[in-house]
Amino acid sequence: MKVVLIDDEQPARDLVKVFLRDFTHVEVIGEASNGYEGARLVNELKPDLIFLDIQMPKIDGFEMLELLDDLPQVIFCTAYDQYAIQAFDKKAVDYLLKPFSKARFAEALEKATHKTGNAGSKDVPQPADYQRPLERIVIKDRKEIIIIDVGEIDFLEAQDDYVEIHTANGQWLKQNTLKYFESSLDQQDFCRVHRRFIIQVSRLSKIDKMGKESY
Secondary structure (H helix, E strand, O other): EEEEOOOOHHHHHHHHHHHHOOOOOEEEEEOOOOOOHHHHHHHHOOOOEEEEEEOOOOHHHHHHHOOOOOEEEEEEEEOOOOHHHHHHHOOOEEEEOOOOOHHHHHHHHHHHHHHOOOEOOOOOHHHHHHHHOOEEEEEEEEEEEEEEHHHHHHEEEEEEEEEEEEOEEEOOOOOOOOHHHOOOOOOOOOEEEEEOEEEEHHHOOOOOOOOOOOO
């Protein structure tokens, strides 16, 4: 089993490597200290499993997963328990809360060893699964990674299998559904006004009546 470690703390990566010494069927083929480098390594090396931190500089672990061409098995290793809810657990092999014991680590690795049928799955953990509205949207545009703060969005428009995100600085395509954004964006700030459109409410200047019950 080929493994990549992604954590911004070197001691955390070192601990995982120490724990892995007892598992001769596992080989660490790479490690990264941030989400950008982690995404590059995973896309290049195609590991079977990644150990992934959530809170990292620049982009977090969830955002990093959106940049992957193919999703390997994932074991999250984090100091934050607020992400560990039942809906999220269905998306990952396991969720290790730092500091974790060697026995708990071995249990998680055992799950990954015997888990089948999920290699290459696009079933990425979504913001709605850990009960936090989207704050940023990460887009992979050729070799460039673009991060859009949701506060910059004017509106979103469905385009077949993509959603076009409109801001004052330009438009970008994200491979996802409008339904996903409808459930993931803060409903206090965004409203779906049409089957193809979601608008940011603060951008609304006026509402015109067009018929008896339409505007």
